[in-house]
Amino acid sequence: xxxxxxxxxxxxxxxxxxxxxxxxxxxxxxxxxxxxxxxxxxxxxxxxxxxxxxxxxxxxxxxxxxxxxxxxxxxxxxxxxxxxxxxxxxxxxxxxxxxxxxxxxxxxxxxxxxxxxxxxxxxxxxxxxxxxxxxxxxxxxxxxxxxxxxxxxxxxxxxxxxxxxxxxxxxxxxxxxxxxxxxxxxxxxxxxxxxxxxxxxxxxxxxxxxxxxxxxxxxxxxxxxxxxxxxxxxxxxxxxxxxxxxx
Amino acid sequence: xxxxxxxxxxxxxxxxxxxxxxxxxxxxxxxxxxxxxxxxxxxxxxxxxxxxxxxxxxxxxxxxxxxxxxxxxxxxxxxxxxxxxxxxxxxxxxxxxxxxxxxxxxxxxxxxxxxxxxxxxxxxxxxxxxxxxxxxxxxxxxxxxxxxxxxxxxxxxxxxxxxxxxxxxxxxxxxxxxxxxxxxxxxxxxxxxxxxxxxxxxxxxxxxxxxxxxxxxxxxxxxxxxxxxxxxxxxxxxxxxxxxxxxxxxxxxxxxxxxxxxxxxxxxxxxxxxxxxxxxxxxxxxxxxxxxxxxxxxxxxxxxxxxxxxxxxxxxxxxxxxxxxxxxxxxxxxxxxxxxxxxxxxxxxxxxxxxxxxxxxxxxxxxxxxxxxxxxxxxxxxxxxxxxxxxxxxxxxxxxxxxxxxxxxxxxxxxxxxxxxxxxxx
Numbered sequence: 282x283x284x285x286x287x288x289x290x291x292x293x294x295x296x297x298x299x300x301x302x303x304x305x306x307x308x309x310x311x312x313x314x315x316x317x318x319x320x321x322x323x324x325x326x327x328x329x330x331x332x333x334x335x336x337x338x339x340x341x342x343x344x345x346x347x348x349x350x351x352x353x354x355x356x357x358x359x360x361x362x363x364x365x366x367x368x369x370x371x372x373x374x375x376x377x378x379x380x381x382x383x384x385x386x387x388x389x390x391x392x393x394x395x396x397x398x399x400x401x402x403x404x405x406x407x408x409x410x411x412x413x414x415x416x417x418x419x420x421x422x423x424x425x426x427x428x429x430x431x432x433x434x435x436x437x438x439x440x441x442x443x444x445x446x447x448x449x450x451x452x453x454x455x456x457x458x459x460x461x462x463x464x465x466x467x468x469x470x471x472x473x474x475x476x477x478x479x480x481x482x483x484x485x486x487x488x489x490x491x492x493x494x495x496x497x498x499x500x501x502x503x504x505x506x507x508x509x510x511x512x513x514x515x516x517x518x519x520x521x522x523x524x525x526x527x528x
Numbered sequence: 529x530x531x532x533x534x535x536x537x538x539x540x541x542x543x544x545x546x547x548x549x550x551x552x553x554x555x556x557x558x559x560x561x562x563x564x565x566x567x568x569x570x571x572x573x574x575x576x577x578x579x580x581x582x583x584x585x586x587x588x589x590x591x592x593x594x595x596x597x598x599x600x601x602x603x604x605x606x607x608x609x610x611x612x613x614x615x616x617x618x619x620x621x622x623x624x625x626x627x628x629x630x631x632x633x634x635x636x637x638x639x640x641x642x643x644x645x646x647x648x649x650x651x652x653x654x655x656x657x658x659x660x661x662x663x664x665x666x667x668x669x670x671x672x673x674x675x676x677x678x679x680x681x682x683x684x685x686x687x688x689x690x691x692x693x694x695x696x697x698x699x700x701x702x703x704x705x706x707x708x709x710x711x712x713x714x715x716x717x718x719x720x721x722x723x724x725x726x727x728x729x730x731x732x733x734x735x736x737x738x739x740x741x742x743x744x745x746x747x748x749x750x751x752x753x754x755x756x757x758x759x760x761x762x763x764x765x766x767x768x769x770x771x772x773x774x775x776x777x778x779x780x781x782x783x784x785x786x787x788x789x790x791x792x793x794x795x796x797x798x799x800x801x802x803x804x805x806x807x808x809x810x811x812x813x814x815x816x817x818x819x820x821x822x823x824x825x826x827x828x829x830x831x832x833x834x835x836x837x838x839x840x841x842x843x844x845x846x847x848x849x850x851x852x853x854x855x856x857x858x859x860x861x862x863x864x865x866x867x868x869x870x871x872x873x874x875x876x877x878x879x880x881x882x883x884x885x886x887x888x889x890x891x892x893x894x895x896x897x898x899x900x901x902x903x904x905x906x907x908x909x910x911x912x913x914x915x916x917x918x919x920x921x922x923x924x925x926x927x928x929x930x931x932x933x934x935x936x937x938x939x940x941x942x943x944x945x946x947x948x949x950x951x952x953x954x
Contacts (some may be wrong), residue, residue: 371747372778385738389778391815392785394842467835472824476835 307310313423316437316454317416322457324413325491333410334359334459335519340495340510342367353508359411362524363404377404378524393527397471402445406466420444429453431462431481460485460492468501476501488513558626562604562897564596567609570894571621576833576907581616588615594655597949602898616748622695626899633689634703634828635710637755638668640738642712642720644669645804646705648882649930653683653705656935664712667736669722672936676731677723678711698811698919699887701858706806716740728930746777761787763795768950769848776808776863781815787847788819795928797950799943803881803897807862807888808840816867817841820848820876827870828917830890830907852877853946856922857930862883866909868922871909879924886921 308314321327337356337384343349359383368374373389378397384396384404396404406412412419421444429438436453443450450466465479479500486495493513499506566590580588592612599605606623613621643662644655653675658665675683683704690703711720718738725731745754758774759782769791773780791798800816808828818841819829827839854868854877865884871877889905896902909917926949928942 389781390812391842392781392818392844394818439606470837472838472840474825474829474835474837475835476832 309420309423310425312425313439313441314416316392316425316439316459317423319414319459320461321413323455323492327414330410332516333416333491334516336410337512337517337519338510339512340508342506344504353510356519356523357410358519358521358524361405361411362519364520364523365404378526379404379480380521380524380526383526389528395526397469398502399446399469400471402443403469404460409436416441421447426451428456431455432483436462436463479527484499486510486513489515491515556602560596560599560602560900563602563605563900564593564609566894566896567902568612570612570618570896570902571904574780574833574894574904574906575616576831576905577616577622578833583615588612591756597766605898606900609902615725617795618658618749621905624903629928633686634707635714637710637713637753638715638718639716639741640712640718641741642669642736642738642794643710644712646675646709647803647930648701648705649674649932649935652932653708653931654930654932654935655939661807663739664736666707668732668734669720669724669736670726670936672932672934673724674932675708675722676725676755678708679721683708694726696887696919698885698921699861702806702861702885702887705859712736712738712740713741726864727936744779746775758781760801760901763791766947766951767792767796768947769795769798770801771798773811776810778806778809778810778880781812784816785819785844785846788844788848791848793845793849795848795850797853798848799853799855800867800877801855801943802860802864803855803857803942804859804861805861805864806859810837810863810866810888810890811866813863813870814839817871817876818844819846820852820871821874822847825874825876826911826912827874828911830864830909833909839870843917853950854879855881855942855946856884856924857882857942860922862888865917869911869915869917872922872925873913873915878926878946878949879922880926880928880949881924881942882927882930883923886919887918888917919924 309317309479319328324330324437335356336353339354340352342351343354347371348408351367354364354366356364362379364376364378366374366376375386375388377386377397377400378384379401383416384401385393386396387393397456417502419512420441422442424440426438426440431453435456437455437456439452441450441452442448446469448467448469450464453463454460456460461482463479465477468476469480470476481498482494483494483496483498491513495510551675557833572585592608595731596605596607601609606625610623613623629661641662642664643659645657646655653674655669655675656671657714658669658671674882677683678686686707687700687704690700690707695703716738720736720738721733722736723731732919741756744757744759746757748754755775757779758772759780760770762770764770769770769787771784771787773784813827816827821841821843824842824843826839830837852871854871856864856868861884865886868877868879869883870885872879888909889902890907891905894902894904911917923947926945928945930941935939
C-alpha cells in the first residue's frame with residue numbers, strides 16, 4: 282500500500298529524529314520515576330510483571346448513549362506482539378494487531394489496511410505491562426503536576442510525553458494505592474485523524490498477583506464507553522498466527 | 529404504553545400546575561433562568577468551533593441574559609434561546625421543544641411495508657420504485673403518482689409541522705419525505721389513505737393496507753433496532769454494474785465486496801445509486817471508496833473542538849478502476865453526501881441527479897431543565913480542498929430533472945443520463 286506523501290515525509294522526519302532524540306533524552310525526573318515505580322509495585326511488582334510473557338484480557342463494553350454493547354479482547358505476546366478485537370452485534374468484529382513488524386487492521390466497514398506508525402504506537406499503549414516497566418524508554422519526558430482528586434481520591438498527576446509519537450498524556454495515580462486511576466490523552470488514528478480521549482479506571486482486580494483494571498470508563502470525542510474486564514490470563518499459549526496479518 | 533404513561537404524567541402535571549397557579553411566578557422565573565443558563569453553557573462547552581465564529585460567547589450570553597426577565601412564558605424563553613444560538617449561524621444548533629413528539633411526525637418502523645419509494649419532481653413528492661407485487665400497487669398506486677395528502681393531512685401541512693420543530697430549512701425536504709414514507713412503514717394491517725394525482729392530472733384517493741415486510745433487515749445496532757435493508761447489485765445487459773443500498777450499515781458490506789469481486793474489470797462502468805439513502809456510519813464512506821481507489825485518499829475531515837476525524841479510502845483488493853457514476857437527490861443525506869462530494873472532488877466519480885441538502889455534521893442532543901432538547905453540532909465536515917458540506921450539499925456534475933410522466937412510463941432520467949455518460953466516454 283502506498284503511503285501519501287505527507288505520511289512519507291512524517292516517517293522520514295521521525296527516522297531522522299530518532300538517533301538524535303535517543304542521545305538527548307534524559308532520565309525522567311526522580312519525582313516522576315517515583316510515582317511510576319509505585320505504580321509498578323502496586324500492579325504486582327517489577328519481578329512478577331517482568332515474568333509475564335503473554336497475556337489475554339477479555340471483557341464486555343457498552344456505549345450507553347446509543348444502547349450498544351459488545352465484547353472486547355486484548356492479547357499480547359512478548360516481546361511486542363499485540364492483538365485488540367472488539368465485536369459489536371450488527372457491526373461485526375474490528376481487529377487491530379501488530380506482529381512485531383507489521384501493524385494491520387481489519388473490519389467489516391473499511392476492510393483490511395496497514396496501520397500507520399502513529400496507530401501502531403497507540404496500539405502499543407494497550408501493552409500495559411512492558412510499557413509500565415520500560416517507562417524511561419517509553420516516555421521522552423515527564424513532569425509532575427499539581428495533585429488532583431479523581432472520584433474523591435487524592436492523586437499524583439504526571440504529564441508524560443511519548444518518545445515515539447511526541448503526544449502528551451496526563452496520568453493520575455492514586456496516592457493511596459499507587460494504581461493508575463485516570464488518563465487523558467490524544468489518540469493518534471494515523472490517516473484517520475486524532476481524537477481526545479479520557480479513561481477512568483473505576484476498579485481493579487487481582488489475578489495471580491497482578492492488578493488489572495476491572496471496570497473502566499472511556500470518553501472518546503464526547504462518547505462514553507464503559508468496559509468491564511472479567512478475565513486475565515497470564516503466560517498462556519498464544520499462537521503467532523493470532524497477530525499475523527490475514528493473507 | 530409509553531405514550532399513555534406520558535399522557536398520564538402530563539395530566540398529573542397539569543393538576544399540580546393548576547393547584548399551584550398562585551405560586552407559579554417564582555417557580556417559572558427559576559426554570560426560565562436555569563433553562564437559559566443550561567443552553568448557553570452547553571453550547572459554550574460543546575460547540576465544535578471554540579472561536580464561536582468570531583463571537584464573544586460570554587458577551588452574547590450577557591446580552592441575552594439581560595433580556596431574559598422580559599420573557600413571560602416558556603415560548604418566549606425558547607424564542608430568546610433560539611435567537612441566541614442562531615447567532616452562530618449553524619443549522620445543526622436547534623432547540624427542540626418538549627411539546628414536540630418526533631413519533632407524531634416520523635413514525636418508527638414497525639414491520640409493515642407498502643412497497644413504494646418516493647422522490648421529488650421539483651417540489652412535488654412523487655412515488656417511484658413501486659413494487660408490482662406490493663400493497664401500494666394493489667391499492668392502485670403507480671410510478672409517477674404525485675402525493676397530495678396522507679390520512680387527510682395535506683403534504684403542505686406536514687411541512688408546516690416540521691418547520692415548527694425548528695429544523696433547519698435545508699433539511700426540510702428530506703425530513704418531509706421521511707415523515708410521509710414512515711406512514712407507509714408502520715404495522716402490517718394498518719390502513720393508510722393516500723390522496724394522489726396521476727401524471728395526467730386525475731386526482732384520486734386510495735387506501736393502502738400495509739403488509740408484513742418479509743425482505744432483509746439490519747441486525748439491531750444499539751437503540752437503532754432493526755431496519756429494512758435494501759441492497760441491489762447487478763451487472764446490466766450493457767455490461768454496466770449497478771449498486772444500490774438504502775443504508776450505510778456494515779451488514780451490506782460483505783455483499784458489496786462480493787459484488788466488486790464479480791464485477792468484470794473491463795465493465796464499461798459502474799452506477800452507485802444513493803438516491804433515498806439517508807446515511808449511516810460515516811466510516812463506511814471510506815470503506816466503499818477503498819473499492820474504487822488505487823491509492824489511499826482522504827474524502828474529508830470532521831473537525832471537532834479538539835481533534836479531528838478523517839474519512840479515508842484504503843485501496844482494497846478487487847478495486848474497480850473503471851468509470852463510476854453516483855446518483856443523488858434531495859434525500860441523499862449525511863454519509864451519502866460525504867461519499868459523493870469526497871469522490872467527486874478526487875475526480876474519481878461523476879455525480880448525477882439533484883443537489884443534496886448538506887446535512888453531515890455529527891450532533892448530539894442535551895436535555896434542558898424545562899424538558900426541551902438542545903441539539904449541538906460537535907464537528908464540521910469539509911472536503912480536503914476546504915469545501916464545507918453543511919447547508920450546501922453536493923452539487924451534481926449533471927443536474928437531471930425528474931418528471932412524473934417519465935416515471936409513469938418506467939423511465940429513470942437520472943439513471944439514463946449516467947448510463948449515457950458511461951457509454952459515451954467508454
